[in-house]
Amino acid sequence: xxxxxxxxxxxxxxxxxxxxxxxxxxxxxxxxxxxxxxxxxxxxxxxxxxxxxxxxxxxxxxxxxxxxxxxxxxxxxxxxxxxxxxxxxxxxxxxxxxxxxxxxxxxxxxxxxxxxxxxxxxxxxxxxxxxxxxxxxxxxxxxxxxxxxxxxxxxxxxxxxxxxxxxxxxxxxxxxxxxxxxxxxxxxxxxxxxxxxxxxxxxxxxxxxxxxxxxxxxxxxxxxxxxxxxxxxxxxxxxxxxxxxxxxxxxxxxxxxxxxxxxxxxxxxxxxxxxx
Amino acid sequence: xxxxxxxxxxxxxxxxxxxxxxxxxxxxxxxxxxxxxxxxxxxxxxxxxxxxxxxxxxxxxxxxxxxxxxxxxxxxxxxxxxxxxxxxxxxxxxxxxxxxxxxxxxxxxxxxxxxxxxxxxxxxxxxxxxxxxxxxxxxxxxxxxxxxxxxxxxxxxxxxxxxxxxxxxxxxxxxxxxxxxxxxxxxxxxxxxxxxxxxxxxxxxxxxxxxxxxxxxxxxxxxxxxxxxxxxxxxxxxxxxxxxxxxxxxxxxxxxxxxxxxxxxxxxxxxxxxxxxxxxxxxxxxxxxxxxxxxxxxxxxxxxxxxxxxxxxxxxxxxxxxxxxxxxxxxxxxxxxxxxxxxxxxxxxxxxxxxxxxxxxxxxxxxxxxxxxxxxxxxxxxxxxxxxxxxxxxxxxxxxxxxxxxxxxxxxxxxxxxxxxxxxxxxxxxxxxxxxxxxxxxxxxxxxxxxxxxxxxxxxxxxxxxxxxxxxxxxxxxxxxxxxxxxxxxxxxxxxxxxxxxxxxxxxxxxxxxxxxxxxxxxxxxxxxxxxxxxxxxxxxxxxxxxxxxxxxxxxxxxxxxxxxxxxxxxxxxxxxxxxxxxxxxxxxxxxxxxxxxxxxxxxxxxxxxxxxxxx
Numbered sequence: 068x069x070x071x072x073x074x075x076x077x078x079x080x081x082x083x084x085x086x087x088x089x090x091x092x093x094x095x096x097x098x099x100x101x102x103x104x105x106x107x108x109x110x111x112x113x114x115x116x117x118x119x120x121x122x123x124x125x126x127x128x129x130x131x132x133x134x135x136x137x138x139x140x141x142x143x144x145x146x147x148x149x150x151x152x153x154x155x156x157x158x159x160x161x162x163x164x165x166x167x168x169x170x171x172x173x174x175x176x177x178x179x180x181x182x183x184x185x186x187x188x189x190x191x192x193x194x195x196x197x198x199x200x201x202x203x204x205x206x207x208x209x210x211x212x213x214x215x216x217x218x219x220x221x222x223x224x225x226x227x228x229x230x231x232x233x234x235x236x237x238x239x240x241x242x243x244x245x246x247x248x249x250x251x252x253x254x255x256x257x258x259x260x261x262x263x264x265x266x267x268x269x270x271x272x273x274x275x276x277x278x279x280x281x282x283x284x285x286x287x288x289x290x291x292x293x294x295x296x297x298x299x300x301x302x303x304x305x306x307x308x309x310x311x312x313x314x315x316x317x318x319x320x321x322x323x324x325x326x327x328x329x330x331x332x333x334x335x336x337x338x339x340x341x342x343x
Numbered sequence: 344x345x346x347x348x349x350x351x352x353x354x355x356x357x358x359x360x361x362x363x364x365x366x367x368x369x370x371x372x373x374x375x376x377x378x379x380x381x382x383x384x385x386x387x388x389x390x391x392x393x394x395x396x397x398x399x400x401x402x403x404x405x406x407x408x409x410x411x412x413x414x415x416x417x418x419x420x421x422x423x424x425x426x427x428x429x430x431x432x433x434x435x436x437x438x439x440x441x442x443x444x445x446x447x448x449x450x451x452x453x454x455x456x457x458x459x460x461x462x463x464x465x466x467x468x469x470x471x472x473x474x475x476x477x478x479x480x481x482x483x484x485x486x487x488x489x490x491x492x493x494x495x496x497x498x499x500x501x502x503x504x505x506x507x508x509x510x511x512x513x514x515x516x517x518x519x520x521x522x523x524x525x526x527x528x529x530x531x532x533x534x535x536x537x538x539x540x541x542x543x544x545x546x547x548x549x550x551x552x553x554x555x556x557x558x559x560x561x562x563x564x565x566x567x568x569x570x571x572x573x574x575x576x577x578x579x580x581x582x583x584x585x586x587x588x589x590x591x592x593x594x595x596x597x598x599x600x601x602x603x604x605x606x607x608x609x610x611x612x613x614x615x616x617x618x619x620x621x622x623x624x625x626x627x628x629x630x631x632x633x634x635x636x637x638x639x640x641x642x643x644x645x646x647x648x649x650x651x652x653x654x655x656x657x658x659x660x661x662x663x664x665x666x667x668x669x670x671x672x673x674x675x676x677x678x679x680x681x682x683x684x685x686x687x688x689x690x691x692x693x694x695x696x697x698x699x700x701x702x703x704x705x706x707x708x709x710x711x712x713x714x715x716x717x718x719x720x721x722x723x724x725x726x727x728x729x730x731x732x733x734x735x736x737x738x739x740x741x742x743x744x745x746x747x748x749x750x751x752x753x754x755x756x757x758x759x760x761x762x763x764x765x766x767x768x769x770x771x772x773x774x775x776x777x778x779x780x781x782x783x784x785x786x787x788x789x790x791x792x793x794x795x796x797x798x799x800x801x802x803x804x805x806x807x808x809x810x811x812x813x814x815x816x817x818x819x820x821x822x823x824x825x826x827x828x829x830x831x832x833x834x835x836x837x838x839x840x841x842x843x844x845x846x847x848x849x850x851x852x853x854x855x856x857x858x859x860x861x862x863x864x865x866x867x868x869x870x871x872x873x874x875x876x877x878x879x880x881x882x883x884x885x886x887x888x889x890x891x892x893x894x895x896x897x898x899x900x901x902x903x904x905x906x907x908x909x910x911x912x913x914x915x916x917x918x919x920x921x922x923x924x925x926x927x928x929x930x931x932x933x934x935x936x937x938x939x940x941x942x943x944x945x946x947x948x949x950x951x952x953x954x955x956x957x958x959x
Contacts, residue, residue, distance in 0.1 A: 145859050164865055171863040177856045181878040181956045190874065194866045222956045 090157055092246055092278045093119040093142060098151035100137050100304075110303035111137040115151070117297060117306060121245070124272055124279045126289040126296045128335065134304020135282045135297075139250050142280065143171050156246065167195060169246035170239030174254050176231035178223040178238075185210065185219035188238045195242055209237035212271065229260040236268070240275070247279045253288065262323075265291055269318055286339070290331045291318060298338040308338045364732040369721070371729040376720035380711040383596075389709035391594055391702070393417060393577035394432075395474035395570065396443055397481045403439035407432045408483065411578040412593050415701045418443075418574045421610035422699045434576060447571035450475070450557060457562035462555030462569060471704055474573050475547060475557070478565035485545025486510065489528070490714070490723045495536035496922060499529045501723070504544045508560065512538050513550050515558065580606075580688070580700040587693035590700050592686035598706040599683040605704045606678060608694045616676035620660075626668030630661045638674040639691050642666050646681060646689060730926045735933075738926040751910050752918075758934060761912040764899035765942060767827050768834020769892050775835060776842025776891070777884070783843070784850040784876070801840050805898060809833055809905050823906040830911075834898030838891040845887020849880025885950035892942045900935065912938070 100112035112134040119125050127135035140146045141153060144160035155163035163169065170191075178187050188206040197205070210216050213233040215226075223231055232252055239247060253261045265288055272279055272292075283289050289296050290312060298308045314327055322328055379385060394407040405416070410432035416423040427436045450460040466473070475482045486507075489500035505525040509516045511534045522529045534540050541548075543560060550556045559567070583589040606613040618638065620631035636658050640647045647653050653662045666672050678690045686707075694700055713720035727734070746753040751760075779797070783790035816822070816829050823829040853875050861871050903913025912935055919927040 143863055145862060164863065167865055169863070171860065173856050173860065175856060177854075177860050179857070179875065179878065181881065181954065191864045194861075194864045194870050194874065224956075 090121075091118045091154075092121050092123075092156055093117065093280065094152070094154040095138070095142075096152040098138075098141065098153055099149045100134070100141060100146070101149045112141070112148075113303040113305045115304075115306050117309075119278060119280060121278050122276055124281065124292055124294045126281045126283055126293040127299060128283055128286065128289045128296055129299030129304075129307075129339065130284065130301055132304065133299040133301040135299050136250055137304060138299075139248050139280060139282050143169060143248050167191075167242060168244060169248050170242070170244040172232075172235055172239045172247070172249040172252045174251045176223070176228075176235040178231055178234055180223050182223075183219065184215060184221050184223070184226065184234050187223065187234055188241050191238060191242050197242075205241055205243075206237075209240055210234075212240075212274075213237045213267065229256050229264060232256065232264065233267070236271070240271070240277075245278060247277045249279065249281045251282050251284065254284070261285070261288065266319070268292065273316065286332050286335045287323070290314070290328060290335060291323060296335055298335060300339075307341070310334060310338065361732045364729065368727060368729045368731045372721050372724055372727050373717060375728070376713065376717050376724055379713045379724065380717060380720045382712075383708055385712035386596075386708040387710045387712055388598055388706050390471050390704060390706050391578060391592075392471040393575035393703040395472075395481055395573045395575050398479055399444045399476060399481075399570075399573065400479040402441075402443050403436050405434040405436065405443070405574060405576075407434070407576040408481070410576060413579045413581060414576045415579040415699055416574060417577045417701065417703065419572055421607075422577075422701065423574070429576075432576070440574070444476075444573040445571045447569040450567040450569065453556060458559050459550065460557045460559055460567055462557070464555050465553050466549065466555040468549045468552035472575075474570040476568050476570060477563040482547050482559070482567075483545040484547055484549070486541040486543045486548045488539075488541050492725060493534040493536060493538050493540050494922065496533050496924065498531075498533045499527065500534075500540065502526050502528060502542045504542055507542045507544050508558070509540070509542050510548065510550075510558075511535075511540050515550070575703070577701050577703050580702060582700075583687060588690050589681075590688050590690065592688070592702065592705065592707075594705075594707045595684060595686045596708040597680060597683045597686045598708060599680050601706040603704060604702070604706065606688070606700070606702050608690075608698050608700050613677035613690070615678055615680070616674075618674040618676065620672050620674075624666050624668060624670050624672050627665055629663075629665045630659055631672060633658050633660060633674040635674065635676050637691055638676040639679040639689055641673050641675065641679065642670050644671070646679065726923050726925045728925060730929060735926050735929045739930055742927050742930050751908075752915065754915070754934070757910065757912050757915050758938060760910045761896070761899055761903065761935075762938060762942070764827055764830035764902065764911060765834060765892065765896045765938075767831035768838055768895035768898050769888070769942075771831045772835035772838030772891055772895055773842050773888060776839040776887070777846055779839070779843045780846035780850060780880075781872075783847050790847070797840065797843055801837065805833065805837055805901055808836070809901055812836075813902075813905055823902060824908040830899050830902040833902040834895040837898045838895035841887040841890035841894065842884070845883045845890070846880055849883025849887075850876045852883060853879045881954045882950070885946060885954065889943050889946050892946050893939055896935070896939050896942060 095115050095117040098112060098115040099110070102109040102111055115134070115138060117125075117138075127138060129135050137146070141148050142155055142160060144155075144164040147160075153160055156166070156168040158166065158168070178184075179190065182190065185203075185206050188209055189202045192202040192205060207216070207219070210219055213236060215230060215233055215237070218226060218230065223234070226234070232255075236249075236252065239249075253264050256264060269292055271277075279292075281289075281292060283292075291314075293312050296310045296312060297306055298310060299305065300307045310331070312331060314322055314325075314331070394409055397406045397408050410429065414429050414434070416425070416427060416434060425436055425438070425440065427434050429435075448462045448464075450462055453459040453461050473484070475484070487503050489502050491497060491500050493500075503526065506523075509521060509528065516530070520531050522531075528542075543558065546561065547557050547559045550558045557567075578593050580590040580592060583591050604615070616635065616638070618633045618635060620633055622628055622631050624631075636655075640649070640653060640660055647662075649655060651663075653660050655661075660674070676691065678688050681687055681689045690700070711720060713723045743754050748755065751757075779793070783794070812833055813823060813829055816832070821828050857875055857879075858871065861875060866874070899911070900913035900916070903911035904917045906914060908914070909918075912931055916928060916931045916935070919925075919931060
C-alpha cells in the first residue's frame, strides 16, 4: 500500500535507491512451469533465467506456445511455478502482488462494461481505498495522458479497440506501480494504430520511468520499444537469446526507417528462425 | 417519427388479429348455433287450437282469424250439423244460426287504470279456449318472450316483436324503466334470474291468473265479456289414403309428448291412454295383461300388427315372439301418434266412413327457438365462446362501469389489487432468487444439494399447491381475505425460479480475465463480488426478472381464483366464467395480458435506469 501510494517523485527516489544497490526489479532463476493435464504434461517454461533492472523496457518475443505469457503470469503471481526461484521487487511474487507492486495490461482491454471510461480507470483506486478526490484527480490525469480526456463519460462499447486498450493502460498506471506487465496489449490492433500506440507507450515509459515487461509477437514492435529483447522458443518454452537494443532516444518514425532498426529486426528474426 | 414507423407493423399485426376474430368467432359459434337450431327441446311450441268466432254479430257469414285447410265448425263439443261452405277463414252457412255464442262473465275495470280488468275469480292462464270480446269483436291474446334468458345480470334483450308493453313476472314494467329501439330493449335494472320476461303482442294478456286480472292494450270502448262457449272453426284430420285407421294432422312436427292434445271422432273424445303391462318384460314372457281390452300395441314405439305379431284375448295380449328384455311394451287405447314428424296418427278403431275426425287442440314445434336460420341462431347464442371483437369492445364500457369505485369488484380496483399482489410476489420471489443465487455461487456444495429441489419445485403444478399453501397459512391466521402475503408467497413460488437460474448464470458470467485483473489488485472476495460479479449479473438478473414477473402474475391470478374475497382479476375471471359472461372473460383476459405487458415494461424501465450501460 505504501508503495502504491507514493507519489511520482517518491517513486523515483525509491527507484534511484534500488538502482544504487543494483537490486533488480525481477530476478528469474532456473524457473520451470509444467502444466499437468489428464495423463499429459506440457512443459510451458524450462530453466528460465532472466534479470530485469529498474527502468528497463524488456520485451518477451517468440511464437505461440513459447511460454512468454506463462512467464509474465508467473511474475504476476496469477499462476505459481513448478520449481525455481522468482523475485519481484525484492519480494516473492505473492508478496509483490499483495503489495500491488505491478500493473498488468491484458491482451484484451478487460474493461467493465457497466463502468464509464473514468470509472474504469478509477476501479483499482477504489479497491485500494484511495480518497475520492485522489481517485478523480489521478484518473483524469491519466486519461489526459492517453488522450482520452473527452471520452471519460462514455461506456467502453462506445470506444474503438485502440481507445479501449489505452483506457486499460491508463487503468494499469492509475495506482502508479513501479512495474508494468503487458501481455500483447496491441495484438488485436491494426498495424497503423499499433504504431501510434507504440509511440505513445514509449513516451509514457520515458515520462514515468517505469520498468516494463512487454510480451509481443511483433518483431518491429519489440525492437522499437525495448531496451532488451528476450527471444523465446517453444516446446519446451525457454529463453533462446537476449538481444540488447541500443537505438538512441527519442525513437520515432525515422527510427523505424533507419538501418540500425532494420539490422536489429533482422537479428531478432534470425534468432527466432535459428531455433528451427 | 421513427417510433411511429416502428409501431406500424406492430399495429398491423394487431389489426390482423382483430380481423381474425371474426372468422374465428364464426368457426367456433356456427356449430353451436346449428346444434341449438336442431334441438327440438328448444324449439318454440305452438298450440293449434280451434279458432273462436272473430265477430259474433253476424250469424250467417262467420269470420275467423285463421282458417284450416279442412276446417270443421264445432259448438258445445261437437261438429255442427248445419250445412256450410268454407273459404279459408270465412265460413258461409246456408241458414243463419240462432246462437253463435254463450256469454260468460263480464269484466270490470280495476282501479283508475283504463288497461286492467278483472273477471273477479281465478282463471286458467293457459286456457286455449278462452275467448274475450269487446262488444261483438274478438280480442286476441298474445305475448312472446325475448330471445335471451334473464340471468340476473343481462339488461339488453331482443324480442320478436318491435313494440308492445313489457311484463316481468306478470308485473307491468313502467315505460321509463327501459329504453327500446324496436325489437331491442334495454332495462334500467336487470330482470331477476329465471324471471318470466315477455312482451304483449296481442290485444290483451292475463296479468294475474289467480285473481283473473287482464291487461288490455287499448282501452276498450264497449263492454268486455268472456264467452262461456262460442262457435269455433276446428281442424279436421284427413284420412291417409288406403288405410282406414290412419289420419293426418294439418301440421307437421307434432309434439309427441302432448298431454293436452284433444282428438275427437264426431263428439267422442279419443284418448291416448299409454298403458303399461302388469308383468315385467323379462325377455321370455309372451303374455301380458293390460288394463283395457282394446288399443294399439307397441314395442319400443313400433306398432305391432294384431294377428301377425300378437293375438288378443280380452285384456291379455299374447306375442308370437317374446319381447326382448326391458323393451317398452305399451298399449295405446284410442289412438297412437305413429309419426310425429309427418303428423300421422293411427286410430284403434276405424271410424265410420261419414264420421268427422277433428282436433280442438294440439301442439306442434313451430320455429327453432334461436331463430329462423343459422345466422340468427348464431347471433342469438346466449354465450359465444369467441365473441366478435366489436362485441368485446362494446361490452368494455358497461363492464368497466359495472361496479362503482367503492365496490371492491370494480375493475380498476381489481387490476390494482392484482398488480399489488404481483409486485409483492415479484419482490419476495426476486429477493429469494437473488439470495439463493448468491449462496449457490459462494458455496458450490449448496448448489449441488439444492438445485435439483429448486427444479423439482417447479414441476409441482401451482394449481394443486395453492389450496395446500392456503390451508397451511390459514392455520396461522393468514388468509387471502385479509392479507397479500398468501398471494405473494404463491406468486413468489413460481417467480423465484427464473431469478435463481438467471442470476446464477449472471454471477458466473464474469470472464476469467476480469477475475485475474481483480487478483492483480489483490482485491478481497467481497470487493470482487460487489465490483465485478454483481454488476455483471445485472442484465441477466433483469432478463430473468422479466420472466419472473410473468410467473408472478400467473401465481397472483391463480391465488385469487382460490379466494372468495371478491378481489383481484383472478376472482373476476372465475366469477365471469361461472356466470357465463364470455365477453367479460375476454375483456379480463385482455386486461390481464396488458397488465403482464405493462409489468414487463416496468421491469424494462427499471433496467434502463439501473443498468444504463446496456447497449440496446
